[in-house]
Amino acid sequence: MTTEGPTERTIIHRIAEHASYDSQTVGEVLDAGLIAHVGIIHDGSPVVIPMVYARVGDTLYLHGSVASRLMRALRSGIPACVTVTVVDGIVLARSAFNMTMNYRSVVIHGTARLIQDAADRAVVFRAVLDHLVPNHYDTVRPPSESELAQTMLIGIPLTEASVKIRSGPPLEEPEDLGLPIWAGEIPLTLVALDPIPDPDLEPTIPVPASVDNYSY
Amino acid sequence: MTTEGPTERTIIHRIAEHASYDSQTVGEVLDAGLIAHVGIIHDGSPVVIPMVYARVGDTLYLHGSVASRLMRALRSGIPACVTVTVVDGIVLARSAFNMTMNYRSVVIHGTARLIQDAADRAVVFRAVLDHLVPNHYDTVRPPSESELAQTMLIGIPLTEASVKIRSGPPLEEPEDLGLPIWAGEIPLTLVALDPIPDPDLEPTIPVPASVDNYSY
Numbered sequence: 001m002t003t004e005g006p007t008e009r010t011i012i013h014r015i016a017e018h019a020s021y022d023s024q025t026v027g028e029v030l031d032a033g034l035i036a037h038v039g040i041i042h043d044g045s046p047v048v049i050p051m052v053y054a055r056v057g058d059t060l061y062l063h064g065s066v067a068s069r070l071m072r073a074l075r076s077g078i079p080a081c082v083t084v085t086v087v088d089g090i091v092l093a094r095s096a097f098n099m100t101m102n103y104r105s106v107v108i109h110g111t112a113r114l115i116q117d118a119a120d121r122a123v124v125f126r127a128v129l130d131h132l133v134p135n136h137y138d139t140v141r142p143p144s145e146s147e148l149a150q151t152m153l154i155g156i157p158l159t160e161a162s163v164k165i166r167s168g169p170p171l172e173e174p175e176d177l178g179l180p181i182w183a184g185e186i187p188l189t190l191v192a193l194d195p196i197p198d199p200d201l202e203p204t205i206p207v208p209a210s211v212d213n214y215s216y
Numbered sequence: 217m218t219t220e221g222p223t224e225r226t227i228i229h230r231i232a233e234h235a236s237y238d239s240q241t242v243g244e245v246l247d248a249g250l251i252a253h254v255g256i257i258h259d260g261s262p263v264v265i266p267m268v269y270a271r272v273g274d275t276l277y278l279h280g281s282v283a284s285r286l287m288r289a290l291r292s293g294i295p296a297c298v299t300v301t302v303v304d305g306i307v308l309a310r311s312a313f314n315m316t317m318n319y320r321s322v323v324i325h326g327t328a329r330l331i332q333d334a335a336d337r338a339v340v341f342r343a344v345l346d347h348l349v350p351n352h353y354d355t356v357r358p359p360s361e362s363e364l365a366q367t368m369l370i371g372i373p374l375t376e377a378s379v380k381i382r383s384g385p386p387l388e389e390p391e392d393l394g395l396p397i398w399a400g401e402i403p404l405t406l407v408a409l410d411p412i413p414d415p416d417l418e419p420t421i422p423v424p425a426s427v428d429n430y431s432y
Contacts, residue, residue: 034303034317034404035301035303035317035319037253037255037264037299037301038264039253039255039262039263039264039297040262041257041260041261041262044257044295045257045295045297045325046255046256046257046262046264046295046296046297047255047262047297047323047325048253048254048255048262048264048297048298048299048323049299049323050299050301050319050321052316052317079260079261079262080262081255081261081262081263081264082264083253083264083265083266085251085253085266087250087251087406090348090349092349092352092356092427093356094356094357095356095357095358095359095363096341096345096353096356096357096358096359097359097360097363097367099345099348099356100268101250101251101268101348103251103266105266107263107264107265109261109263125312126312129312129315132306132315132317133306133308133402136308137312139397139398140308140309140310140311140312140315140397141310141311141312141392141395141397142311142312143311143312143313144313147311147313151313169412169414169415169416170414172414172416176357177416179357180418180421181355181356181357181421182355182413182417182421182422182423182424182427183413183414183416183417184411184412184413184414184417184427185411185412185414186349186408186409186411186412186427186430187408187409187410187411187412188250188406188407188408188409188432189406189407189409190303190404190405190406190407191404191405191406191407192402192403192404193402193403193404193405194403195400195401195402195403196385196400196401196402196403197398197399197400198385198386198388198399198400198401199385200385200388200393200399201398201399201400202396205396205397205398206398207398208398211308211398211400211402214402216404
């Protein structure tokens with residue numbers, strides 16, 4: 001969050017931000033996120049596209065249409081960067097300069113590989129939906145042969161992944177601490193509102209537990 | 217959200233997703249977002265980093281340390297891609313294949329220019345903070361000469377910006393509509409929790425209206 005700057009140039013009197021390569025922390029942040037921003041190079045320029053994803057073990061999986069230009073580019077083995085960011089709050093310092101955000105982000109550099117094995121593909125299909133709504137997969141119609149054939153699944157290893165986390169109160173310049181200015185955090189969190197049934201839904205069909213109990 | 221695929225390959229019986237280049241819609245989505253994912257090419261590989269930003273007129277502004285490698289790279293005039301995504305919900309279809317998300321996203325391609333004029337820089341400083349917490353800037357200590365000298369501001373024109381919006385219920389295969397499976401949306405929204413005062417805050421300092429009235 002432009003925090004490269006503030007942490008380098010600020011006298012740090014609390015530990016507010018840390019970088020890590022710990023695979024458990026990487027996994028936790030990826031599991032907490034909902035969308036990934038996937039970066040590739042296309043015709044010499046960067047392109048950043050939001051996508052759903054799932055993590056299974058030490059691999060991040062993406063899925064898309066076999067006709068998708070992004071998926072075909074990823075499949076060709078070009079370098080990719082996948083970034084997942086969870087926003088946790090706004091950090092308000094006594095100075096404009098030290099305002100920042102609390103967040104957790106993972107940046108993955110890697111090269112995608114095509115997932116072809118049918119059993120692996122079944123795991124990933126389920127994982128992508130379960131990442132969005134846990135335990136929902138078994139309530140819906142599974143993909144048909146035709147739908148499977150239209151869907152490309154790729155995996156990017158988490159071997160080159162780093163995580164940055166900033167939390168806690170603002171870091172202030174020592175001379176600002178005595179100013180009569182409010183400082184603190186505004187926590188932000190994503191929440192789920194009541195589910196909205198499809199207008200075509202037969203009213204006797206019950207809401208499954210996966211939806212009824214859903215909370216982000 | 218991998219929806220390039222589904223919209224190409226699904227029989228669309230409702231208008232659920234649309235792409236636009238309308239500058240007003242681009243501006244509305246940028247103003248609704250909180251962080252941008254900024255993509256550049258570094259040593260031949262894409263790099264995607266989350267940053268705070270502000271929109272003023274037809275320009276997106278980023279700020280960071282003059283020591284930041286990302287900011288220096290952007291300043292050098294390399295091509296950049298800035299993507300802002302607002303998540304609005306999870307769309308649950310009767311089939312695993314047609315699950316997707318409701319979202320609004322803007323993708324900007326462009327080249328950054330350094331903002332050097334002092335008056336322009338003052339506007340951008342204020343805009344970045346006001347984008348996070350409206351009307352908060354006047355309650356805090358403005359940047360000192362030294363802080364200004366440490367901060368690089370760059371602007372990317374919104375001339376090459378596109379917006380994609382998906383909303384509404386799932387798109388289903390016609391043959392799935394009769395299945396006894398729940399379908400609909402789980403709306404998601406970011407909410408602000410009660411502000412947390414800095415542990416060092418003098419208790420007599422009041423919470424400013426900008427924080428007290430804040431809602432995302």
